[in-house]
Amino acid sequence: MLRMWMAELSRRSGVPVATIKYYVREGLLHPGEATGATRSRYDDTHLARLRLVRALVEVGGLRLAAVADVLTAVDTPDLPLHDVLAVAQGALSPEASDEPDPAALRRVDELVEQQGWAVDPAGHNRRDLARALAALDAAGDPLPGAALEGYAQLLGGLAEREVATIATDDPATAVRQIVVRTVLVDPVLRALRRMAHEHVSARTLPRGARTADPS
Amino acid sequence: MLRMWMAELSRRSGVPVATIKYYVREGLLHPGEATGATRSRYDDTHLARLRLVRALVEVGGLRLAAVADVLTAVDTPDLPLHDVLAVAQGALSPEASDEPDPAALRRVDELVEQQGWAVDPAGHNRRDLARALAALDAAGDPLPGAALEGYAQLLGGLAEREVATIATDDPATAVRQIVVRTVLVDPVLRALRRMAHEHVSARTLPRGARTADPS
Secondary structure: OOEEOHHHHHHHHOOOHHHHHHHHHOOOOOOOEEOOOOOEEEEHHHHHHHHHHHHHHHHOOOOHHHHHHHHHHHOOOOOOHHHHHHHHHHHHOOOOOOOOOHHHHHHHHHHHHHHOOOOOOOOOHHHHHHHHHHHHHHOOOOOOHHHHHHHHHHHHHHHHHHHHOOOOOOHHHHHHHHHHHHHHHHHHHHHHHHHHHHHHHHHHOOOOOOOOOOO | OOEEOHHHHHHHHOOOHHHHHHHHHHOOOOOOEEOOOOOEEEEHHHHHHHHHHHHHHHHOOOOHHHHHHHHHHHOOOOOOHHHHHHHHHHHHOOOOOOOOOHHHHHHHHHHHHHHOOOOOOOOOHHHHHHHHHHHHHHOOOOOOHHHHHHHHHHHHHHHHHHHHOOOOOOHHHHHHHHHHHHHHHHHHHHHHHHHHHHHHHHHHOOOOOOOOOOO
């Protein structure tokens, strides 16, 4: 196993020395092995933990209290991996404070039932979806049922492939992957959707002047 | 055609009277038909335009200068619908100021070529995608090529269906739909992706304690 001093741990992890010391004081990082009155040696486990904390803080935008909650889940051996990931996912998107429209919420529950999805009724994913649907209603352009089902089937198929690539043998790595991919793949999908719109509209929409008379 | 006074136009559009007057002064809304020294009558065209302006401002988050640019495109009969929509789409996502990583940009261009997509090389969609890919690299979890292609094919198929539902006979309605759906369907997809992750991980990941010994 690799052994290193604090300076090297900082260089390899990209986390400043003062921040590493702060994480140790706050209990987010286990102390190094003391080799004298003032020096400690660190190893791969410290590096891995720092990478996870960095992903939670910098990519996930989590506050340290939320980071501590996720780390507690990672460090609880009795907790199944699915529940660890649920804790990480829940920490990523703090819920909006407004109550979602009851009709939109019923629509979401019908969709969940129709898709046969196992979704936590107390989690905020279903309320987030209800808020998004209600926003479309309020903008005067409600999403038709067939379109919503089409999106759900598409994202369901996508999730199968995405979850299959999670490292299930190591909870810390799995959580880091979940955080990074949940947060950072959203902008990839958004940019691809806009590019695809651009391409399809170039191909399928009328290209001529809207009032031109070809004669 | 429906004819109404200012008070009714305000009530029907949900836009305050003072704001409507401001839009008229700024040239974002055409004046009503004067019926005396101080009163004017408004009609369906005013209502439709106010709905469009409201969608651009409230849903798209556009500043009035950007709203004016989009309206100019809508009001230019020589401009093909595809170009009107490109103006609206471009106004929706102001570009980040940092230069995207050149290697990530090359990767995007290769993807565009491989998918056969018509994407404006000067538009910022491809640079937005390059930034999103570079963020995954920086987080130590680069997106594999096969995953990127899979996402692109998925979103390409989605865009075919989405663009097919745009009202091509009326540019103002088409722009309103593009703005509302571009902005407000993103959160629908995000929530569905998280719900699908939750469902798939419940079904496929090991459910037991991670260290439990069943003996």
